[in-house]
Amino acid sequence: MSESFQFQLKKTDGGARLGEVSMPRGTIRTPAFMPVGTVGTVKAMYLDQVRETGADIILGNTYHLMLRPTAERVARLGGLHELIRWQHPILTDSGGFQVMSLSGLRKLDEKGVTFKSHVDGSTHHMSPERSIEIQGLLGSDIQMQLDECVALPATPKEIERAMEMSLRWAERCKVAFGNQPGKAMFGIVQGGVVPELRVRSAQALSGMDLKGYAVGGLAVGEPQEVMLRMLEITLPELPTEKPRYLMGVGTPDDILKSVARGIDMFDCVMPTRSGRHGLAFTRRGKVNIRNARHAEDMRPLDDQSNCPASRDYSRAYLHHLVRANEALGGMLLSWHNLAYYQELMQGIRQAIAEGRFADFMAETQENWARGDL
Numbered sequence: 455m456s457e458s459f460q461f462q463l464k465k466t467d468g469g470a471r472l473g474e475v476s477m478p479r480g481t482i483r484t485p486a487f488m489p490v491g492t493v494g495t496v497k498a499m500y501l502d503q504v505r506e507t508g509a510d511i512i513l514g515n516t517y518h519l520m521l522r523p524t525a526e527r528v529a530r531l532g533g534l535h536e537l538i539r540w541q542h543p544i545l546t547d548s549g550g551f552q553v554m555s556l557s558g559l560r561k562l563d564e565k566g567v568t569f570k571s572h573v574d575g576s577t578h579h580m581s582p583e584r585s586i587e588i589q590g591l592l593g594s595d596i597q598m599q600l601d602e603c604v605a606l607p608a609t610p611k612e613i614e615r616a617m618e619m620s621l622r623w624a625e626r627c628k629v630a631f632g633n634q635p636g637k638a639m640f641g642i643v644q645g646g647v648v649p650e651l652r653v654r655s656a657q658a659l660s661g662m663d664l665k666g667y668a669v670g671g672l673a674v675g676e677p678q679e680v681m682l683r684m685l686e687i688t689l690p691e692l693p694t695e696k697p698r699y700l701m702g703v704g705t706p707d708d709i710l711k712s713v714a715r716g717i718d719m720f721d722c723v724m725p726t727r728s729g730r731h732g733l734a735f736t737r738r739g740k741v742n743i744r745n746a747r748h749a750e751d752m753r754p755l756d757d758q759s760n761c762p763a764s765r766d767y768s769r770a771y772l773h774h775l776v777r778a779n780e781a782l783g784g785m786l787l788s789w790h791n792l793a794y795y796q797e798l799m800q801g802i803r804q805a806i807a808e809g810r811f812a813d814f815m816a817e818t819q820e821n822w823a824r825g826d827l
């Protein structure tokens with residue numbers, strides 16, 4: 455196991471990249487899908503199940519953990535890895551994005567974000583330095599800079615202001631992070647859907663020589679083709695020898711098309727959140743298990759899968775559990791969806807390794823279009 459943080463670009467196939475991030479706690483095979491942990495758990499899942507699906511890394515939820523049980527308490531309890539018993543890499547977000555989407559009264563200025571906790575209404579101030587301190591207390595392996603993801607629609611002036619402040623915050627986070635061997639701090643490219651702002655943000659962050667780069671400010675309601683166009687504009691400005699992380703993305707189709715343009719890492723609540731609501735992602739497209747057509751269908755979701763949730767339970771049973779709002783329904787569908795996402799990532803990595811990613815992408819999309827049997 456390497457004592458440092460290293461990214462190795464192993465192969466490219468068109469714009470798609472096969473790589474590995476090596477860290478003291480383990481290796482991340484890229485392109486990688488990172489399941490979202492919330493308050494230290496991937497909702498409705500045991501972490502050894504998450505590991506079994508093929509996850510090399512999970513996300514820790516800074517916003518929730520800083521409010522409850524607090525970063526200081528997590529540190530006193532030995533850090534997040536000890537607390538949740540996950541001994542592989544953990545990436546934590548800065549907490550800023552969720553402040554903007556979850557908390558009440560909030561103010562954002564050069565110093566940072568001031569907000570009221572949705573848990574108990576207490577007031578919190580999070581500066582770039584405090585965000586890095588919190589992520590350090592959690593024991594995070596990959597820490598994200600504090601940034602401002604401006605809510606769309608926004609004027610170019612507003613987008614420019616937020617992008618430039620995010621760059622200043624990136625510098626402050628880099629200083630606060632200092633030199634932590636085996637760990638990394640990633641910058642986040644902003645700039646909305648304005649090409650020249652995207653280029654300026656990516657070029658400025660590249661100049662900071664960070665360990666990895668996230669593309670932020672996307673998957674916030676813009677059409678898929680606009681998101682993809684922004685990747686085509688942004689990624690050429692980022693160093694090829696560093697990992698690229700597209701934040702909050704996405705559906706299986708988003709992932710295929712973003713891998714084709716050079717993205718290495720993804721996170722999304724989609725597989726777990728939609729699983730809890732009865733939506734299954736399968737190799738033959740989406741299946742809404744609540745639909746009456748499954749009520750007496752004895753087949754499993756996917757008898758080819760090595761995941762028990764996909765292989766051993768009938769659709770009729772899953773339909774019943776979800777209709778009855780039984781917790782086991784959401785658990786089994788979350789498990790199935792995470793397994794499907796990891797199977798998709800494994801297929802992508804294999805296809806790039808064999809130089810047939812374009813064919814894999816076309817076949818996969820055709821199977822989705824064919825729809826469920």
Ligand SMILES: O=c1[nH]cnc2c(CCNCC3CCCCC3)c3[nH]c(NCc4cccs4)nc3cc12
Nearest residue numbers: 490513514515547551603670671672673674701702
């Ligand atoms: O610019 C950004 N800066 C920082 N974070 C962003 C995120 C959150 C990524 N997931 C964090 C996880 C950390 C652990 C807990 C769960 C989230 C985004 N998510 C989306 N789209 C999906 C979206 C989800 C909700 C609204 S849009 N676009 C995003 C853009 C940014």
